[in-house]
Amino acid sequence: xxxxxxLPKIILHDILSRLPYEDAARTSVLxxxxxxxxxxxxxxxxxxxxxxxxxxxxxxxxxTIQENRRKAxxxxxxxxxxxxxxxxxxxxxxxxNLSMMFFHPRFxxxxxxxxxxxxxxxxxxQVLKLELELADCYFGCEFDSHAVDNYYYLxxxxxxxxxxxxxxxxxxxxxxxxIVNHRIRFPMLRIxxxxxxxxxxxxxxxxxxxxxxxxEDLVLEHCVGLENVKVHxxxxxxxxxxxxxxxxxxxxxxxxxxxxxxxxxxFPCDISIDKCRNLKVFILEAVSxxxxxxxxxxxxxxxxxxxxxxxxxxxxxxxxLMISSSRLKVLSFQACLELKEAKIDAPxxxxxxxxxxxxxxxxxxxxxxxxxxxxxxxxxxxxxRMDLKRLRAFFQNIAPINVMVSLYxxxxxxxxxxxxxxxxxxxxxxxxxxxxxxLSVAEKTEEFCVLLINDLFWSFRPAxxxxxVRLCSRIFLKLLLEKLRCNNEEERCCSSxxxxxxxxxxxxxKVRSYPEKYExxxxxxxxxxxxxxxxxxxxxxxxxxxxxxxxx
Numbered sequence: 001x002x003x004x005x006x007l008p009k010i011i012l013h014d015i016l017s018r019l020p021y022e023d024a025a026r027t028s029v030l031x032x033x034x035x036x037x038x039x040x041x042x043x044x045x046x047x048x049x050x051x052x053x054x055x056x057x058x059x060x061x062x063x064t065i066q067e068n069r070r071k072a073x074x075x076x077x078x079x080x081x082x083x084x085x086x087x088x089x090x091x092x093x094x095x096x097n098l099s100m101m102f103f104h105p106r107f108x109x110x111x112x113x114x115x116x117x118x119x120x121x122x123x124x125x126q127v128l129k130l131e132l133e134l135a136d137c138y139f140g141c142e143f144d145s146h147a148v149d150n151y152y153y154l155x156x157x158x159x160x161x162x163x164x165x166x167x168x169x170x171x172x173x174x175x176x177x178x179i180v181n182h183r184i185r186f187p188m189l190r191i192x193x194x195x196x197x198x199x200x201x202x203x204x205x206x207x208x209x210x211x212x213x214x215x216e217d218l219v220l221e222h223c224v225g226l227e228n229v230k231v232h233x234x235x236x237x238x239x240x241x242x243x244x245x246x247x248x249x250x251x252x253x254x255x256x257x258x259x260x261x262x263x264x265x266x267f268p269c270d271i272s273i274d275k276c277r278n279l280k281v282f283i284l285e286a287v288s289x290x291x292x293x294x295x296x297x298x299x300x301x302x303x304x305x306x307x308x309x310x311x312x313x314x315x316x317x318x319x320x321l322m323i324s325s326s327r328l329k330v331l332s333f334q335a336c337l338e339l340k341e342a343k344i345d346a347p348x349x350x351x352x353x354x355x356x357x358x359x360x361x362x363x364x365x366x367x368x369x370x371x372x373x374x375x376x377x378x379x380x381x382x383x384x385r386m387d388l389k390r391l392r393a394f395f396q397n398i399a400p401i402n403v404m405v406s407l408y409x410x411x412x413x414x415x416x417x418x419x420x421x422x423x424x425x426x427x428x429x430x431x432x433x434x435x436x437x438x439l440s441v442a443e444k445t446e447e448f449c450v451l452l453i454n455d456l457f458w459s460f461r462p463a464x465x466x467x468x469v470r471l472c473s474r475i476f477l478k479l480l481l482e483k484l485r486c487n488n489e490e491e492r493c494c495s496s497x498x499x500x501x502x503x504x505x506x507x508x509x510k511v512r513s514y515p516e517k518y519e520x521x522x523x524x525x526x527x528x529x530x531x532x533x534x535x536x537x538x539x540x541x542x543x544x545x546x547x548x549x550x551x552x
Contacts, residue, residue: 009037016038017043024041040089042124048075049100079115095129096129103133112152117155119158119161120159122161124163128166128167129169131171132172150172152174159184162188168192170194170197172196175197175204175208179204180200180204191216192217199224199226200225209231216236220245221241221243223245232250235254236254237252239257240252241259244262247272248260248271250275258283261283262285262287269287269289281308284311285313285314286314286315292316298324311334312333313336318339323342323343323344325345327348328349330351333363337357340363341363341364351375351377352375352376354377356380362394366398367403374403376403378406380407381410381412395434404435409439412442412443434463435463437466439467444474444475444476446479453479457502461546466544468540484544505549506547506548508547509544510547511544515540
């Protein structure tokens with residue numbers, strides 16, 4: 001007997017809220033009781049993010065346009081029916097999440113206005129998320145998708161939602177007139193995120209923030225019409241992210257997490273964050289006006305004595321950096337192309353991440369006065385040529401040699417391997433210690449894949465090989481499984497070499513997979529053989545745990 005169905009609705013709703021939204025929706029077919037529970041579930045998510053994208057050749061095709069209109073109308077009707085039913089029955093709405101990639105500025109604003117009115121009048125609304133992108137040619141009638149007059153004007157009805165704790169607005173939405181013409185007051189708002197929203201000017205932002213004194217998490221990215229960001233008088237603010245502005249001034253002593261970026265914008269950014277003395281996490285991304293030097297690092301750690309995480313992405317740096325901090329736990333470099341050498345003196349460091357660029361050799365990394373348990377995660381996307389001998393030398397130069405290293409190699413199609421003929425005679429032992437080797441290999445040439453697999457195992461002795469099956473070609477997967485399974489001595493011929501083949505050092509292979517369970521290589525091969533040639537692989541991650549003979 002199903003006793004769960006007899007529980008009070010509030011408990012059943014709580015159960016559904018802990019499930020992924022798609023799984024929660026599926027419970028409606030279990031029984032009449034569950035159908036009624038789902039029908040009054042106060043979290044409403046409407047995902048229209050799949051529409052709005054068209055091939056250029058289809059923009060004038062009448063059949064494509066007709067189908068787009070049918071899909072859009074079906075989506076709009078489903079949203080409208082459900083919201084009107086909630087309003088009619090007086091059902092509570094705790095969360096409203098609408099994403100629509102085909103918003104039309106002439107035909108749809110009145111519908112969204114109605115939905116915002118229903119949501120705003122719900123006394124229990126806590127979360128409002130609205131993402132709108134203009135349809136452009138989606139319906140066969142072109143208009144300027146960048147003109148702010150075509151943006152959706154946020155209606156004053158949402159100001160009734162005094163119980164809001166989270167407000168997320170993204171895309172072609174205008175909030176400037178609402179802020180100018182009305183007094184903003186969200187006394188319970190904890191999270192505010194505005195991405196590509198039109199604000200118009202700096203005063204609009206200050207008026208908005210002044211009406212939300214309890215904000216703890218603030219995100220402002222590429223807000224149209226806004227060049228300067230000044231944030232102060234937010235005593236609860238803990239986390240902030242700002243991107244795409246000419247000036248960023250933050251005077252919030254309570255701030256602990258700060259992420260700054262310029263995206264793809266070229267203009268310099270004036271940054272003032274000295275008052276954020278309690279900062280623990282600082283992420284800097286592609287801010288061209290900041291030159292990361294040893295002096296800049298010393299001043300950074302002096303200004304923010306509690307800093308534990310530093311992430312630099314696409315930053316201009318000195319060729320040589322010395323990072324010294326007694327509190328630093330996480331350090332990350334990504335696409336810092338000028339960096340040639342980094343010495344890290346951080347006794348409490350737990351994790352270091354370095355993601356390079358295929359056109360630049362990685363910087364020499366050495367750890368001074370660091371724990372032997374540091375996890376070093378190294379990523380290297382390869383779009384053209386790969387020299388595994390030089391890459392192996394990079395790992396052999398990491399000091400100390402007992403640092404636990406993870407390596408990601410992303411190998412595109414039409415890549416090539418630089419293979420040195422003397423690699424067998426000059427392999428240095430012990431080989432670099434690789435905790436986990438994560439691979440994505442799109443190349444479909446058998447000769448390349450064989451060479452790649454042999455080079456990898458001559459260069460490294462990974463404890464784990466991790467594959468996202470969707471990101472690997474069928475031929476690479478097939479050959480890798482064959483190599484790992486191989487136990488034929490004739491195939492392990494070493495007569496032409498002074499050293500044994502790497503196969504002889506491989507003692508055992510164990511398979512782990514997620515979400516499906518495959519326990520041996522034969523199971524994986526059976527899966528591969530069962531897939532049609534033109535069929536995309538399922539979302540499956542394969543881990544091979546390798547046991548090697550120790551090299552002396």
